[in-house]
Amino acid sequence: MKIIVLLTVIILLFQFRLEARNPAELEEFLQDISRQSQQFKNSPDHLSYKSERTVRDYQVGDEEVFWSWALNVMPPDWMQTPATCRAVGEYCYLFVADDQWNLHMEQTDVDEIMPYLEEYTMNSDQYGAIEMDIINFGPIPDELDNDPKVIVFYMELGSFGGSTFDGYFSSYNQVTEAEAQNMNPPGHSNECEMIYMTCYPLQPADPIRISVLSHELQHLIHWGADLNESTWVNEGCSELAMVLFGLPDPITGFPNNPDNSLITWNQQFADYVKTMLFFTYLKEHFGDNNLIADIVADPANSITGIQNQLIEHGFMIPFEGIFNNWTIANYLDDPAVAEGQYCYDLLDLPAFNHSAFVSSFPYSGSGSVNAWAAEYIRVNTNNLDAGSTLTLNFETADDCGFTILYYEDNETLALLNSIIVDGDFELQLLESEESYYKIVLVISNNDYSSFSYNYSLETQGVQVGEETIQSDFITITGYPNPVSSFSTSVTFNISNSASSAKLEIFNIKGQKIRELHQSAAGQLVWDLTDQYNRSVPDGVYLYRLANEASIPQKILLMK
Numbered sequence: 001m002k003i004i005v006l007l008t009v010i011i012l013l014f015q016f017r018l019e020a021r022n023p024a025e026l027e028e029f030l031q032d033i034s035r036q037s038q039q040f041k042n043s044p045d046h047l048s049y050k051s052e053r054t055v056r057d058y059q060v061g062d063e064e065v066f067w068s069w070a071l072n073v074m075p076p077d078w079m080q081t082p083a084t085c086r087a088v089g090e091y092c093y094l095f096v097a098d099d100q101w102n103l104h105m106e107q108t109d110v111d112e113i114m115p116y117l118e119e120y121t122m123n124s125d126q127y128g129a130i131e132m133d134i135i136n137f138g139p140i141p142d143e144l145d146n147d148p149k150v151i152v153f154y155m156e157l158g159s160f161g162g163s164t165f166d167g168y169f170s171s172y173n174q175v176t177e178a179e180a181q182n183m184n185p186p187g188h189s190n191e192c193e194m195i196y197m198t199c200y201p202l203q204p205a206d207p208i209r210i211s212v213l214s215h216e217l218q219h220l221i222h223w224g225a226d227l228n229e230s231t232w233v234n235e236g237c238s239e240l241a242m243v244l245f246g247l248p249d250p251i252t253g254f255p256n257n258p259d260n261s262l263i264t265w266n267q268q269f270a271d272y273v274k275t276m277l278f279f280t281y282l283k284e285h286f287g288d289n290n291l292i293a294d295i296v297a298d299p300a301n302s303i304t305g306i307q308n309q310l311i312e313h314g315f316m317i318p319f320e321g322i323f324n325n326w327t328i329a330n331y332l333d334d335p336a337v338a339e340g341q342y343c344y345d346l347l348d349l350p351a352f353n354h355s356a357f358v359s360s361f362p363y364s365g366s367g368s369v370n371a372w373a374a375e376y377i378r379v380n381t382n383n384l385d386a387g388s389t390l391t392l393n394f395e396t397a398d399d400c401g402f403t404i405l406y407y408e409d410n411e412t413l414a415l416l417n418s419i420i421v422d423g424d425f426e427l428q429l430l431e432s433e434e435s436y437y438k439i440v441l442v443i444s445n446n447d448y449s450s451f452s453y454n455y456s457l458e459t460q461g462v463q464v465g466e467e468t469i470q471s472d473f474i475t476i477t478g479y480p481n482p483v484s485s486f487s488t489s490v491t492f493n494i495s496n497s498a499s500s501a502k503l504e505i506f507n508i509k510g511q512k513i514r515e516l517h518q519s520a521a522g523q524l525v526w527d528l529t530d531q532y533n534r535s536v537p538d539g540v541y542l543y544r545l546a547n548e549a550s551i552p553q554k555i556l557l558m559k
Contacts (some may be wrong), residue, residue, distance in 0.1 A: 024267040025074040025160065026502045030168060031231060034219075036183045037171040038227045046143060049176060055146045058085045058093045064352050066095070067172075068196065071158050071165055078188055081155055083186040086110045089149075091130040091140075096157035096199065104200035105154055112205040117152065121214075122246025122348075131244055136244060136283075137237060138293045139321025140217070141224025141437035142301060143174045145213055150220070152213065157198040159367040161500045166212040167197040168258040169219045179216060180307070183336065193220060211247035215239065222296055231265040236275030237296060241279050244267040255352045262372040263302060263322070277347070280324045282306075286347055289313055310510070317542065320446035323532060324401035324418065325508070327374035327444040338556070339539040354378040354407060356439075362389070368452040369400070369445040379457060382432060382471065388459045390430035392441075396423065398451035400508040401444030404429065408437045415482065418540070429457075482529070482556035490555060492516070492524045492533045492543065502546040508539060515546070 024507035030094070040046060058064075062085040070078035080217050084101065087094040087110050095112060096105050107460060118128040130150065134140060157165035172180045173194045180189040195216050197209060200332040200554055213240040222234050242248045253270030254260055262278055265271050291313050315386055329342040331515065333349045353462045356365050357379040381390060394402070399422050406415040431441055445451060478492050494501055503524050504514040513530040530536055536558045 012295045025381050029075055036078055037175050038099055040175045040179045050144055053146050060085055066190050067323045071160055087114050092117055092149050093151050095153045105204050109205040116210040122423050129210050133214055137218050137221045138225050151194040154197050154204055156200040167216050169195055169216040183224040208247050211242045211245045214241040214245045226296040232275050233265050236279040239276030239281040253458040255350050258352050259370050259373045259375050261370045263499045266515050270444055315510040316506055324444045328403050331376055364456045366454045370450045371448050374444045379439040382437045387432045389432050392427045392429050394425055396453040401446050403442035405440040407438045409437045423539045478555045504546050506542040
């Protein structure tokens with residue numbers, strides 16, 4: 001009986017988590033209103049209006065009448081809702097609709113909610129959800145009301161089309177009443193920073209509601225910092241807020257179909273998940289120095305804004321490189337590989353689906369990958385005869401990221417080899433003396449258009465030499481790659497190079513650690529030390545010619 005009860009609790013919890021996303025109709029409507037409000041933001045009329053407005057200071061017991069929505073129709077109908085201030089904190093006022101007080105929300109709920117807003121989260125006892133968002137995403141705007149505090153308004157949000165509402169931010173409140181009347185459709189404004197939250201039919205004090213509040217508050221912050229930001233960036237930051245609070249959305253949908261463009265927004269649950277994963281990865285591996293908040297504030301949008309801030313923060317790795325690493329991390333999520341570069345600390349990822357499963361040879365296949373998406377091909381090699389070789393022929397007219405994962409068994413990674421592909425290539429995946437349980441091919445499309453490919457796998461004895469990567473008319477070859485404990489240096493052979501060729505080496509975060517100047521015709525040698533003559537640790541490193549506009553290539557140290 002205990003097992004049955006526990007299973008029931010888990011199922012109910014999962015159902016609650018799936019409700020943590022408003023219906024698509026409301027999300028699309030909110031996004032449209034936000035775009036319309038852009039014309040009024042920081043206008044002379046707003047500045048004049050704000051300068052003449054008296055600073056307010058709500059106290060517990062103060063009464064207000066707020067404009068709100070009846071969400072049982074789309075677009076929603078307007079109504080006026082009397083409410084009373086039930087709590088005041090450093091960062092917020094908490095109001096509850098009078099018709100819900102002591103019916104669906106009472107003082108014990110307020111006493112549970114306020115510490116989550118002001119004092120702690122599920123992940124930290126250093127700050128509440130509101131301060132957490134301010135730290136990670138930037139300041140809350142103060143567009144009209146001369147009050148730095150945000151109003152959190154609890155009311156019955158109801159349901160539409162079988163879906164319930166957790167909460168929302170409406171940019172109608174960021175414009176004056178007269179301006180709201182001139183929007184399409186005409187609306188109303190409370191002329192203050194406000195987040196609407198449910199107190200029925202969902203439980204208001206459930207921590208997942210506060211996680212959703214942190215999601216909606218990020219939208220308010222993004223409205224103030226970069227109103228016309230691309231949807232995938234804005235939503236990705238809001239999903240990150242839920243991760244940082246400690247109750248993220250469930251990781252479903254996207255792992256089943258990873259060939260889903262990161263930068264394309266189709267208002268599906270998988271879109272929230274993919275952007276949540278990307279911004280969590282970005283935060284964990286690059287975001288300890290306000291990178292995310294600066295991305296929010298950058299006036300450029302989408303990938304351009306992210307790349308701008310990576311450069312501003314001293315990371316030389318291009319967005320394409322981060323994207324490739326992210327697609328590997330989604331499959332691996334292993335802290336033991338490459339100094340944790342391919343893992344998540346705050347999330348536990350489920351297995352990602354394969355687009356193909358190869359277990360017999362010879363094998364021929366084909367596929368296509370959407371822009372800024374990835375596919376994974378599993379190749380079972382545990383049934384090959386001893387001494388067999390395995391050769392891959394890959395045909396494509398486009399550039400892409402290509403990573404080969406070698407496994408000792410079904411779970412243990414033995415080797416990772418990551419390259420940038422520029423057209424067709426042939427590669428010997430297995431030498432005759434090598435034996436692995438399986439090989440996974442990670443195909444990452446780090447470009448704005450989709451591409452197609454053909455490939456074949458054959459068991460044969462052809463010996464393939466060093467792996468080379470073309471960069472226009474110059475070939476850069478690093479050998480050995482990967483670097484094992486038997487090697488004390490890496491030799492880079494450069495074809496068609498001038499005597500002044502200079503090679504730059506970066507760590508996986510894009511920070512330059514060494515420069516090599518050509519000492520012999522077409523050859524440079526790296527002794528595996530940094531610019532201070534210190535031995536570098538194991539991991540993935542990037543190298544490129546300083547005078548070439550080429551994407552950095554990777555070399556793996558496994559000493």
